[in-house]
Amino acid sequence: MLRLFKLRGSFLSRIIVATVAIFLFSIILISIINYSYNTKINDKHTSDTYQKLLSQTDYNIETLYERVFQIGEQLLNDSEIIRGLYSNELNPIDAMKVENRVDEVVSANPYINSVYLYNGETGRFIHTINKDVDIPAIDQQAVGLIDVRKKMNKMLFLPHQQSYIYDSKPYVSNILSLIFTYSGSRNGHAIFINLELKSIQDLFNKMGSTAYSNFIIVDKQGVNILNSNQPEQFMHDRSKQDFISKVIHSEAKSNHFIEQIDKKKFLITYVYNEKLEWYLINTTSYDYLSKDSFTFLRNIILISLVVLLFSIAATVLLINKIYLPFGKVVKMIKYSHPFGSSAEYADDVEYVSDVFKGLIHKVMSLEDSAVKDRNKLKEGFLRECLNQEGSMDEQGIAAHFQKLEIQLKTTNLRVLVLVMEGEHGVISNQRDTQLSLVKEAVYELALRTIADHGALEKIETGSHSMVLLMNDMEGMSDDAWLGFVHHVDKMMGIQLKIGVGEGAATMQELANSYETAREALDYVFLRDDQRIYFYDKIQAAIRKKFHYPFKLENSLLNHLKLNDSKAALENIDELFEEIEDCSIKDIHATLKQIGSNLDKVFNEIVDLSPIYTAHQMESLADVISSFVRVDMLKQFFKELVPFIIQELKGNRHRDCKEIIKQACDYIQQHYRKDDLSADSVATALHISIPYFSKLFNENMRVSFSTYVTNLRLAEAEDLLLHTSLRVKEIGEQIGFLNSTYFITVFKKKHGLSPNQFRQMKKAN
Template structure:
């Protein structure tokens, strides 16, 4: 529809000043230049941070693996000390009232010492005889013995929970001074008092050089991994010569020891070289693990990226100049055409004095003339009227409306919006479990009808008491209510009852659950966006209160703890349960964590869950690495869609599935490895059952592992001991030979691995209730 008729005889001069085109071109060039510069700086800065973060993650994995390796070996040593204390022969050494002459008892110490390369020596002290027995033999080095006696005097606890590092200088048989690095664990019946020794004690000395070998293998690409105690002495490192060296005066060591954090990283200069320092403490053993990476090694990658980005920026800038020129022309052409069109349609007196200005001033005055003409909405089609109506209401809700408040009554009346200018608020109704609902109604029109039906029920109920207008936004129905007076407690309760009635009606009629939130009361329509914003915030608390919740300010605030603090103690308890594979404890700890975080605001709840997810990913991936499993978990997709989870229970279930999946995966892989190991044991028995010396120790030596560990695995998988399996296999072979051959029984005894035929005869009778001869006779008769 034309507003102005063409004036064929009026042809005013079009502005010839093309300053707009120049400004457009200059603006694009400036914008492109600024964007490219900022993008490059941001990219380089973020890339540098990414490199450092990756360096910290790599260092953290090394530190966690070193902590795990240390903890595993020290726990093994403690367990061994307890098992020594329970050994009858060791007990005899500790408390015999006379010197031990039985070589088998002394040999027991040497046997245990030889069972593991980690053991340097085992000492047993007997106060009654004042003898210190050692697995090194009688008359062992005097300096060594003196160190052990001093250790007993200085150990004031019955059990030294933390291994005691010692460096002992002894004189070898050749007369040379040799240093031995050891960790000692002491177990005694009574603590030493003064300079008196305990009644009896066991000292397990672990070879510290074994740990040095591990740290030597771990140090790669100029990385330096080591550990210090709380006084700054080196305990574990790749160089055994640095054992117990005091480096507490180094500034970076002081920073680590003084830090209240359990782990962290920073950059420090050490011996004129910059290093990236990552650390993690092991409070149970008073140890601090440290990893040093040359800073230049990390940052070298980012320097290459910076040089590359400069070249790319220059290239993009050149391309940007060309594109800016083309785009400026494209934008300017419509302006030029519009000026020509306005010149043809507006009366000349309306634009007098504007034709010599720049294009935009000229165009602005012309458009003002057009827009100042009265318009009529009545002639618009219904579809366009609804669109404009909804657009205006949405702009008011999000404060995207710059209209003078005095013009609101006219616009509201023209668009038939049922809203007052004063005493109003917003209520949001959101469909719960909308994805489940939409699966039942995949057709778009059906979904629209459902939302429209809900909207009509809301309007029918609320309009009984209030003026109301509504707007459908995504899966929510936004109701703007005109209360007509200032809201008090009675009015609020009355409105809440209306809201709950609507929720119940819709659920009873269509089995559709709605959650609702009520924004605060505002006195003017231009403040309505405040009520809408708050209502949007409150609806998120469905996550805490569940579906069909009715949410408002006082209800939410009274249950929020003001001070946010992430509970690392609860997290550590959860992670300990994960390491142990204790699913029941995991559920308990997870319930406690969610019970704690649901006391915070919604944003802090999301922050806590994000922190837990990232820390869980790091833990599980570290545990996979420690167990040499090529598995990884990722939480990126979960975090990206975290706000799509409607209920805290759904998020808790996600975490529970994550933890249980990890435990099941690890158990399946361990079981598979254990089954392979058991099959190897069985194959060895099949090939060697006739060997008189066949034993668990012989089998474990062939498989290069500890006998006790092999016994445990075999028993867990098969339900019986290796010794029983060997005996059963030998007797089954004997039965076959008795029934299928004429070999003498004494020969059969030898053939199946029994050197003593009398023992074979007795054992066979005990197992089967008959003698070998009677078994042969009975089975051949059949």
């Protein structure tokens, strides 16, 4: 027995020494591999992350560009604007009309800083900045940018700066201008639409600038347009950094590389915008990436040591439970003792039998566990392909398919996103256990009904949803799809909605099929009665070129102001018919913009708080965002119209004479100011402009403009007779900034010019 124990101890020692040696060797090997490759992996992962951010920001900037371009086209097609642009001399009324049209553009678009109309023959600007500011003085680059625009083959944002002092306050605005030159112009006629540089800076802030990273925009000549770490810097000379030169001269439209800047290593990631002809660049400190690598190495070493300790403990336990009984069996066989000659040996045999039974049970358990582990590995690998994680080529993917026993081919793939719903929407998360069984049953049913047309694989994506990957579906008809859905309804008692993405020729294109499948499901918002949403069919039905419904929006606002409920409701029907064949993104944006405009126009004269409270929101745009179906939104708008009209009528129950008295008092106090208008009076009285104009005409028997003109001319007569002020000074004092217009109006009433009137009265 002593010899056996010594033998056991020697065997155990050898096992422990071998285990320690293997683990130490593994730690060293893993450390070397990590040191060599983990930083490269971090580089790729970080670069992919920033490329996605840059591409999204690039898309947002391009969307902003398209929006401004549409506004420019709208202005070029506006007859009032073109008449104002090309007229060498405008009368005051026409000039006011043009200025109002330009002001409307700036008011409707908060990201627009200002608009200039420039007449190249006269050098005249019509603009939205304060009228006593001279554009050439505050924006010295404006005229020169017209020649820059003419030399370009593409319409681009041109950065420059406004700098001026108004009311003793300095104003400096960094702006991006989109300049439109009329096709028939040869003398520099142009329309400037100027954006706040802040609108681009905000996009950078959303990407999450940190102390370790910086976002830059440079044009293709290397001029630094915007720098997220130094937003005050604007329009540098050509940058001298080598990494920007390397970006500009690269052939790839998007890439990443390592560069040394100011004696520090940085990861440079960039994306090129062909339309705007500029680069979006991110620089990330290499020290920041290396820190993650060392943290990962430390964690590997700690985990390896813990595994080593567990392995040693497991080895000791196995030796005690298995080696000793087998040693007894070996001893019995060696000395040829009969099994039944001793009770001790009989007990040993029974114990060994129990050991073998336990081993068989463990082997079977390990086999089941291996199947589950392989399924988890298979699903994890497919999920990585779905989310474009990793950078494996086609051969590597095919090898993994064979290793993990994936039945799919690596070509002609398609993604299906399945969402399971109850009678009244998405199933509650309280039924997670039941849902897992339901999903397994749905998958099994899919294998029997869909898999005839190709192999099928499942990926879990949530408690009430999953993704199916399958090969070519050419042989599958719409009836087969509907048959599968109805089988699920009948057998499972749930409603199934399926988004079918566009085809993926290779595994690398699988992520795009997944995105399009999810995008197809977004059309539940528009068509809730469907069960299967094919991305290809949806895209074929979408109107490719979207136009914002300005006319319908203006018509709706006017009918609301005039209390015409029937016409306003007809506008709502026309609006939803107009946008029903647009993309979901455009429909959402359009309805939110209309809600914001309604909020802006009626918030001061209508109490909209009951609507906000009912939906627990703070604005109409937020309320609109909370609806999940377009029919619910349409019903909301149809309820909003009578609410606003009823509120407007309620505001008008005040005594008409009291309103007119307040209006006359306000006019008496402000008629000497040149900015007095019916709009400003109606706003001050908290009533709508059309109602104020109608009420004023009916009670005063004269129009608002005539009434104000008579007040000004009465004071002008008094000033002509009792002061020595010049005609221009009198006109400015009573609200006529244009002396020519003042003389014209005065002569129309009296038949004499102001000077003739003064001379005649003094002579009499």
